Amino acid sequence: MRADELAEDYPVVRLDSDAVRAAKTIATKKIPGLIVVDDGGAPYTVLPGSQVLRFVIPQYIQDDVALARVFDEKSTDELLRELRRVSVRDLLPRRQDVEDLPVVDCDASMIEVAAVMARFHSPLCVVLDDDRIVGAIRISRLMEQLLADVPADS
C-alpha cells in the first residue's frame, strides 16, 4: 500500500495563524499536533500540542511542577491571555531546535513511512505530492495496515 492511500486529511496552520485558533484545532479535532506550513504553503514543521503548553507554562513551573499548585483561576487566565497575543510562529522552538520534518513522497511504501516515524519519534507522517500536502498518516493507521496479517497470538 502506498503512502497516499494511507493519508488522511489533516489540519494545516500557517506560521502567521492565530495561536489560540491552532490550540483549539488540536482540542476539537482530538489530534496530538498540527502541520505548520510557510507563507508559500510548503511544510515547515510539526507543532506538537505539548509545544503549545511549553509556551503557556512558565519555565520555572515546568522545572518544578509542584509550584503549579499556587496558580489559582485568575493567574491561569493570565497565562492563557498571553496566547491570545501571538501567532503559531511564536509557539515554535528556536529555529535551531526545529527538527527535520517527517515527510514522505506519495508513492512511499509502508516501511518507508514506518522508518520516518521511527527516526523522528513521530506519531505522524506528512505525505507530499511534489510540494503539495496530500495529507498525513497517523501511527495508529500505519500500524493497523502493517499488522493486518500478523496474528496476535504468537
Place this chain on the structure above:
Amino acid sequence: MRADELAEDYPVVRLDSDAVRAAKTIATKKIPGLIVVDDGGAPYTVLPGSQVLRFVIPQYIQDDVALARVFDEKSTDELLRELRRVSVRDLLPRRQDVEDLPVVDCDASMIEVAAVMARFHSPLCVVLDDDRIVGAIRISRLMEQLLADVPADS
C-alpha cells in the same frame, strides 16, 4: 477542574504483555501510545507507537530512509515476524533512556497537568490515586478544557 475529572479510561499493558497485541491496541484504539505497568501494576513508563517502529525497523534504515525502498513484501513480513517473538519489555529503550513518567495525582489542577505535559513533551498524562491508575488525560482534552473560555479571535 481536577485531574480525575479529566481522566479517561486508557489502555494499559504489562511489561510481559505480547508485543503484537500491544501494537494492535495502538492501532485499534487509535492512540499514540500505551501506559506500561510493572508486575505489581504500578506505572512503569509510556510506550509511544514510534518506539514499536524503532524496534521493528533496522537502525540502518532509520539512518538512511531511502534504503527502505529495497524492502519488498516478503522482507517486510520478516521484519514483523520479529515482533511476534517478543514482549513489551523488549520494545522499551534501555533503562537509562527511559524518562520519568508523566503522572499527576488525582486532585491535580489543569495547570499542573499542563506543566507535566510541557515538561515531558508528552501528549498524555497518567492520573494516579495513590498507586492506582485512575486513567489518563490526552492533550486535546486538556486543551479543550483549558481554552473553553478563551475566545478564538484576539
